[in-house]
Amino acid sequence: MELEALVAAARVARENAYAPYSNFRVGAAVMGASGRIYVGCNVENATYGATICAERAAVCSMVAAGETRLTAVAVFTDCSPAASPCGICRQVLVEFAEDAPVVVASPESQSVLSLAALLPKRFALSSGANLNG
Numbered sequence: 001m002e003l004e005a006l007v008a009a010a011r012v013a014r015e016n017a018y019a020p021y022s023n024f025r026v027g028a029a030v031m032g033a034s035g036r037i038y039v040g041c042n043v044e045n046a047t048y049g050a051t052i053c054a055e056r057a058a059v060c061s062m063v064a065a066g067e068t069r070l071t072a073v074a075v076f077t078d079c080s081p082a083a084s085p086c087g088i089c090r091q092v093l094v095e096f097a098e099d100a101p102v103v104v105a106s107p108e109s110q111s112v113l114s115l116a117a118l119l120p121k122r123f124a125l126s127s128g129a130n131l132n133g
C-alpha cells in the first residue's frame with residue numbers, strides 16, 4: 001500500500017519532467033524514514049552533462065527537508081521494460097539506505113527490485129583502500 005502511494009507520487013512527478021532534449025520523462029519518489037514522500041523529475045540542460053536525474057532530484061528534496069534515511073524508492077517511466085535507476089543514482093540512493101525496495105513502474109508494468117542488489121560492491125569511504133588512496 002505504501003509502495004502504491006510512492007508509485008503514484010512518482011507518476012505525478014513525471015508530469016513535470018523537463019526533458020526537451022531526450023523526450024524521456026522520468027518521475028521518482030523516495031520515502032523518508034518519517035514516512036514522508038519526496039518527489040523529483042529529470043531536469044535536462046542544453047549542456048546535456050548538467051542534466052539531473054529524477055531519482056537524485058527526489059533525494060535532494062528529501063535531504064533539503066531534513067531527512068537522511070530513505071526506506072523505499074519508486075521510478076516511473078513510459079517505456080518497456082520500465083527503466084531502473086542509472087549507476088550514479090544508485091550510488092546516491094545507497095548513501096541513504098543500506099537496502100530498500102526500488103519499484104520500477106510504467107503504465108504497463110511494475111516490479112520491485114532491491115537497492116542492494118542493484119549496486120553490489122558500492123563505493124564507500126569507510127573501506128580503507130579508498131581512504132588510503
Ligand code: THU
Binds near residue numbers: 019025041085
Ligand atoms: N534519467 C533519469 O531521470 N533517471 C535515470 O536513472 C536515468 C536517466 C533521465 C536523464 C535524462 O534526462 C533522460 O532520463 C535520458 O537519459
